[in-house]
Amino acid sequence: MLGHPGEIALHYHLPQALLSLLLVTTAAASEDSRLRYSQTSPDWLRAIGQLTVPSMRLENGYARHHTERCSATLVAAPGASHARVIVSAWHCLEFYRDLSQRITFTLLPASQAPRDIEAVRYADGGSMAADWAVLRLRQPVAIAEVPALQLHPQQADPTLPVVMAGYSRDAGTGSSGKELSYDPACRITAADSRSGDSDCRAYKGASGGAVVQLTEAGTPLLSGVISEGNSVDYSRYVPVSVFRQALPPELAAAVTAAAQPAPR
Structure with a gap:
């Protein structure tokens, strides 16, 4: 699971510790190579959406509800007209217990017209050692609307x-x-x-x-x-x-075919 940089040992006097933390934070921010999605960004980035998973953990014998917010990617076979499969990480679904609660995939949530689609768990790796998950969307997305990734x-x-x-x-x-x-x-x-x-x-x-x-x-x-x-x-x-082989059959077959060498 993605987390924050390693903890800083606090054995200095408090003012020095605060100064060190400030320097580390400032340096990390100045070295950030990431960009924020904009109109000048590659169009295919629109296939990456936000995954919202209602989850439940047991804490001290009591069920505690919380919302897991992760990311997921819309995928499709080459030449497809619609996409209805997304891939994400297993640990994002680890505590999804109540099947009556909806998992939601949102395309461009910060835009003026975000699109929310219910997603259903299809297959996953089952542990951090195989941290992947495949979900199917209740409604397909037209490739002409969002360029799903191959x-x-x-x-x-x-x-x-x-x-x-x-x-x-x-x-x-x-x-x-x-x-x-x-x-x-x-x-x-x-x-x-x-x-x-x-x-x-x-x-x-x-x-x-x-x-x-x-x-x-x-x-x-x-x-x-x-x-x-x-x-x-x-x-x-x-x-x-x-x-790859855990994908829905039609998608797995298309990916496998694409991996075969072209005939001479």
Whole structure:
């Protein structure tokens, strides 16, 4: 789960501790490479929405209700006219217990005309070791209205930059989760078949958001789902290849077909 930078040891005198905290916070803010979504941003970023999950945890034997706010990405097969599948992170749904409560996917919540769509859990990894989730929308979204992302048929190339985007809840660029923010060109620092590490910046709330890599032709491909990080210079993601076969059959088949080499 995405969190805040590591705690600062408070063994100094109080004035020095406050000064150190101020310096660290100021430096972190000045080094923020993220951008806030605007009319000049890539159009495909509109496929990334906010996921609102009514949740319930047991605390001291009592059920406590709270709302989990994460991110999710609208995806579709190449050439599709509509999209009705979104992908997010398992931990965003971990405490979803009451099926009578609606999970809501909201496209551009800060716009003049946000669109709220009910989402239903379809499949998930079941733990932080497989921190992915697939949901189906009650209503399809026309591709002409929102350009849903295609899924990467293989794995992201670690030698090429990626874009990481979500609704971070920091008070700076993320605007407390009200605005879509994205790191436009960060690096994959380590990757294997189960997870990938990057130097992308994202905060709590961006969990479930998108890790995107562009093809040589400039086509954005969803390459992974944001899982956790330190809110400074490290974010971990789950590659699409981990859950490709758990997608709805028609979408999984399209992604698998796209991964096959073209006939000679």
